[in-house]
Amino acid sequence: MITILAGGTGAAKFVRGLSEIVPPEEITIISNTGDDCVVWSLHVSPDLDTIMYLLAGLLDEERGWGVKGDTFTCLQAMKRYDEPTWFQLGDRDLATHIQRTKWLHEGLMLSEVTACLCRSLGVRARILPMSNDRVETRIYTPHGALSFQEFFVRERWSSEVTGVEFHGGQRALASPGVIEAIRESDGVVIAPSNPITSVGPILSVKGIRPALVDTPARVIAISPIVGGQAVSGPAGKLMEALGYKVSALGVTQIYRDFLDVLIIDEHDAALSPEIERLGVRVTVANTIMHDLAAKVDLAKTAMECLRTDWGRK
Amino acid sequence: MITILAGGTGAAKFVRGLSEIVPPEEITIISNTGDDCVVWSLHVSPDLDTIMYLLAGLLDEERGWGVKGDTFTCLQAMKRYDEPTWFQLGDRDLATHIQRTKWLHEGLMLSEVTACLCRSLGVRARILPMSNDRVETRIYTPHGALSFQEFFVRERWSSEVTGVEFHGGQRALASPGVIEAIRESDGVVIAPSNPITSVGPILSVKGIRPALVDTPARVIAISPIVGGQAVSGPAGKLMEALGYKVSALGVTQIYRDFLDVLIIDEHDAALSPEIERLGVRVTVANTIMHDLAAKVDLAKTAMECLRTDWGRK
Numbered sequence: 312m313i314t315i316l317a318g319g320t321g322a323a324k325f326v327r328g329l330s331e332i333v334p335p336e337e338i339t340i341i342s343n344t345g346d347d348c349v350v351w352s353l354h355v356s357p358d359l360d361t362i363m364y365l366l367a368g369l370l371d372e373e374r375g376w377g378v379k380g381d382t383f384t385c386l387q388a389m390k391r392y393d394e395p396t397w398f399q400l401g402d403r404d405l406a407t408h409i410q411r412t413k414w415l416h417e418g419l420m421l422s423e424v425t426a427c428l429c430r431s432l433g434v435r436a437r438i439l440p441m442s443n444d445r446v447e448t449r450i451y452t453p454h455g456a457l458s459f460q461e462f463f464v465r466e467r468w469s470s471e472v473t474g475v476e477f478h479g480g481q482r483a484l485a486s487p488g489v490i491e492a493i494r495e496s497d498g499v500v501i502a503p504s505n506p507i508t509s510v511g512p513i514l515s516v517k518g519i520r521p522a523l524v525d526t527p528a529r530v531i532a533i534s535p536i537v538g539g540q541a542v543s544g545p546a547g548k549l550m551e552a553l554g555y556k557v558s559a560l561g562v563t564q565i566y567r568d569f570l571d572v573l574i575i576d577e578h579d580a581a582l583s584p585e586i587e588r589l590g591v592r593v594t595v596a597n598t599i600m601h602d603l604a605a606k607v608d609l610a611k612t613a614m615e616c617l618r619t620d621w622g623r624k
Numbered sequence: 625m626i627t628i629l630a631g632g633t634g635a636a637k638f639v640r641g642l643s644e645i646v647p648p649e650e651i652t653i654i655s656n657t658g659d660d661c662v663v664w665s666l667h668v669s670p671d672l673d674t675i676m677y678l679l680a681g682l683l684d685e686e687r688g689w690g691v692k693g694d695t696f697t698c699l700q701a702m703k704r705y706d707e708p709t710w711f712q713l714g715d716r717d718l719a720t721h722i723q724r725t726k727w728l729h730e731g732l733m734l735s736e737v738t739a740c741l742c743r744s745l746g747v748r749a750r751i752l753p754m755s756n757d758r759v760e761t762r763i764y765t766p767h768g769a770l771s772f773q774e775f776f777v778r779e780r781w782s783s784e785v786t787g788v789e790f791h792g793g794q795r796a797l798a799s800p801g802v803i804e805a806i807r808e809s810d811g812v813v814i815a816p817s818n819p820i821t822s823v824g825p826i827l828s829v830k831g832i833r834p835a836l837v838d839t840p841a842r843v844i845a846i847s848p849i850v851g852g853q854a855v856s857g858p859a860g861k862l863m864e865a866l867g868y869k870v871s872a873l874g875v876t877q878i879y880r881d882f883l884d885v886l887i888i889d890e891h892d893a894a895l896s897p898e899i900e901r902l903g904v905r906v907t908v909a910n911t912i913m914h915d916l917a918a919k920v921d922l923a924k925t926a927m928e929c930l931r932t933d934w935g936r937k
Contacts, residue, residue, distance in 0.1 A: 351722045351723070351724060351726055352722070352726035352729055353722070373726050378701075382695065382697050382715070384694075384697065384715035384716055385698060385715045385716065385718045385719050385722070387714040387716075388691075388715070388717075388718070388719030388720075389719045389722070389723070391719070391744050391745060392719060392720075392723045392741070392744045393744060394723065402695070402697035402698045402701070402715045403697055403698065403701040404701075405698045405701070405718070406698050406701030406702045406704070406705060407701075407705075409665070409666070409698070409702070410664070410702070410705045410707065412665060413664055413665035416665055428705070431704050431705045432704060472799045477843075480894060571831075
């Protein structure tokens with residue numbers, strides 16, 4: 312059993328490769344919900360959906376979000392009602408948000424809703440929201456706080472960042488199965504996701520970080536920073552704002568207390584000694600997942616890292 | 625100022641003609657909400673929407689409901705989640721239901737929501753739901769009660785009907801402006817809608833029937849029954865089930881206590897003496913609105929009925 316801590320795009324690419332070499336029944340994905348937002352009164356869980364659509368074979372892998380071949384007819388019509396339309400909800404995608412909102416209103420927990428949606432879509436891997444409680448990633452800027460989606464989508468991460476908060480994280484309980492998955496799996500992989508706003512919210516949930524520290528399973532991560540910048544998205548900008556080096560070394564600092572192995576890109580091989588001085592083993596690989604073969608290769612590398620006998624923790 | 629009591633399809637045809645000869649600012653439409661239903665947790669008001677879309681130039685006049693040129697992509701996707709999809713919500717149409725539901729959740733009343741939707745769509749006529757309270761048309765069959773939409777859309781009005789109830793009607797208050805519109809307008813027109821399940825729910829709302837009886841304005845109706853059958857839909861079946869003659873005479877019996885003039889079709893001219901014996905004046909016209917010219921002609925006939933000096937009520 313393999314447990315993945317996952318954000319959106321980068322995690323989807325990694326899970327795509329992993330699903331080629333590990334049976335879905337042996338994969339548990341703990342998904343960030345700090346980006347969840349309410350759009351037109353509908354509950355949207357962008358990271359949960361990206362992974363769910365990926366595993367259902369529905370993801371628009373080109374864009375990295377939403378349903379492939381989707382249309383935006385309802386969104387166009389919402390413009391007539393002066394509703395914000397910067398958050399792009401496709402017509403097929405909308406069915407998921409309508410159904411999720413309906414089930415949440417009926418009293419189901421987000422983890423239950425996610426399980427039902429996954430069952431309907433034929434997803435056999437287990438996808439767990441990090442928490443059933445609301446944890447809201449807030450990006451502080453000189454002009455006030457933004458939700459992650461406001462910062463990322465609406466402002467295209469152009470705002471100056473002065474701080475990041477995972478509001479509610481301290482009080483949030485991990486959703487059922489999360490702590491067990493970390494403690495009892497054969498390996499934990501932190502996907503190549505933004506360490507601040509994709510993995511950070513997961514780590515902010517009560518009990519998750521201690522479980523990562525304590526688990527007998529090996530914990531590995533794939534650096535989402537290559538050659539001094541993020542492979543995609545605002546990870547670099549956010550790390551810098553919070554005082555981390557924008558490098559695999561900065562990633563190591565963030566995960567240092569629980570990380571056993573960091574997979575870094577070939578371009579960053581020179582950083583290995585510095586990372587290992589922090590007590591984290593390094594594996595060098597091609598981490599840029601341009602095609603399916605590269606995704607599978609990286610997944611294989613990760614599986615090897617979990618298996619290699621480096622001695623016990 | 626002209627006030628129309630309206631259901632769906634037939635009313636939309638009549639209002640289409642009327643809007644060619646009366647400025648929209650002088651038209652108030654009191655709409656049936658007995659057919660309102662909750663689909664996928666969204667509040668749908670079929671009759672309100674038909675009239676609103678018509679006046680916004682968006683109605684699919686061919687079908688008589690929904691937005692012209694609409695697509696059904698979200699509906700197809702909802703099938704994956706095992707949601708009932710017999711009630712066809714188009715992608716453009718969906719925007720209206722999402723927005724209505726959002727505003728209702730925010731605490732607006734249905735009449736306020738309707739006004740906001742109409743303003744957004746550039747509708748200048750006033751559309752009033754008959755009530756802000758829930759009135760639910762129930763169709764009793766030997767196999768139990770059905771909502772109107774279950775009977776009409778899902779069962780294609782094939783079930784045997786043993787009774788009709790407007791659940792909540794006795795306690796429902798007319799929405800703001802409804803009673804005033806009936807009392808203070810220059811004429812009231814009961815559109816050629818199903819007298820049982822389109823106009824019936826409106827008449828069931830507290831104070832509306834007495835207002836029709838008391839208003840100094842002339843009250844006219846257009847018979848939706850021509851040649852012994854309904855122009856469209858289950859009006860004939862429902863009238864028969866409730867013991868009315870399926871004819872303009874049956875329509876007269878239903879509206880008798882407040883009706884001044886009934887417009888009947890040329891095919892039914894022979895019924896005039898019997899109808900007039902019930903104390904209702906008759907005007908004979910072509911009531912089958914096949915094209916815009918016929919719609920305008922019928923609207924002109926109705927306006928003449930309101931103006932003709934037959935002596936005071």
